[in-house]
Amino acid sequence: MALMTGTIISGCSTNQDAKSNAQGSTGETKKSYTFRLADSQPPDYPTTMGDKKFAELVNQKSDGRIKIDVFPSAQLGEEKAVIEQVQLGALDFTRVSTGPMAEFNKSLGVFSLPYIFDNDEHEWKFLQGADGQKLLDGLSASKFVGLAYYDSGARHFYSRKPITNVSDLKGQKIRVQQNKINIDLIEALGGSATPMPFGDVFNALQTGVIDAAENNWPSFDTSNHYQVAKNIGLDGHQRVPEVLMMSKVVNDKLSEEDKKIIKEAAMESVSYQRDQWKQYEKKSEDKVRAAGTNVVEVKDLKPWQAAVKPVIDKYRPEYKDVLDAIDKARTAK
Known part of the structure; x- marks a missing residue:
């Protein structure tokens, strides 16, 4: 204590003790x-x-x-x-x-x-x-x-195996942050959620302890995860x-x-x-693409959204007002 x-x-x-020579409108000394x-x-x-x-x-x-x-x-x-x-x-x-x-x-x-x-x-x-x-x-x-x-951009799934549609995540061991919503998300997509510290992910991917992970472009790049998980599906599941x-x-x-x-x-x-x-x-994306990573643009998100609907339904009562406001922002001018 x-x-x-x-x-x-x-x-x-x-932070609180030092005083400057600047004078306020009433002549008081302003603090620095x-x-x-x-x-x-x-x-x-x-x-x-x-x-x-x-x-x-x-x-x-x-x-x-x-x-x-x-x-x-x-x-x-x-x-x-x-x-x-x-x-x-x-x-x-x-x-x-x-x-x-x-x-x-x-x-x-x-x-x-x-x-x-x-x-x-x-x-x-x-x-x-x-x-x-x-x-x-x-x-x-x-x-x-x-x-x-x-x-911080959008987060995407990347894997040792190709990702062309939502069914490709089924059965994969996917690293997630220790967060109940993230665990529910992976399970809804058919994967096996595997919480672990970010610093352990490279070795876990390299040795096959996990099959996949998810993050934004810069993290995928700077962590060198693209060297051991050579497939990324641009689904943008979280922002x-x-x-x-x-x-x-x-x-x-x-x-x-x-x-x-x-x-x-x-x-x-x-x-x-x-x-x-x-x-x-952009710099990270260009670097990863140039390294030969298999990049799949997910053009139809409907199957992905349908798969995770139970997660949204589960948490909607808790976040109803905010989710309503987010929906409203979609058409705001």
Whole structure:
């Protein structure tokens, strides 16, 4: 307990004490801060690039009073540990997937449901609309401040065996994240769900412990999974956005002006991050295709959607309002 207390104090003390010479409209001295932002991805990854743009914008908007140091490559801990530290106020900011965030805020589990978004445009109509913002705002109940969504593309199945239709997944041992919805998804498709850490997947594919896995293009590329799973079916079964967020413990100590600066900078960083994502995703896809991977475009999703309908039906009562809002976003102008 003493160690944890020391960690929380060390995480916040330097942030709160220093004062700048800038004067507010009533002549008060405005505080200066140095915050830390944790990201698990490497320095050149699109989410980390988004983090850096966010930090740059905050610094500009605050006339240098607020500095945010970005720590990529899990320097400050793995994803779950970082989320816990942000919740406690021992860390100021992080960028994480909404997937593991469902453990801390159940409403975000909706993004793990399959085929709820038709495409990229449909997803971002929802995320940038009032209902998407409502989900971000709801993070305050879990002691987080949701600032913005970042892009992570669509997830596809890849396998040691060819994938030409949904029946090809039957009987395959498929790696999934430890998430009940993901396990239900694989079972609905006829596969055998095999939860395991992402770092173990390459060897498991190589040795045949598992037959398949699923992820987005950049992860398929940078993990070298394409070298041992030479078939990918572009079904886009999930679009799981990232979330940039701040500790509510830290945020509650800021002035309204500084809260506004941070929120505006986060929202303005989104277009830059999405552009970085598109470039990175295209580069990864080109590399994987050039390596001779068998890429199958899934043109008719109806059989896939029909197979997972029981999963949607199972979780619809839990996520009814959000799913209705996602459906509504499909035709929004």
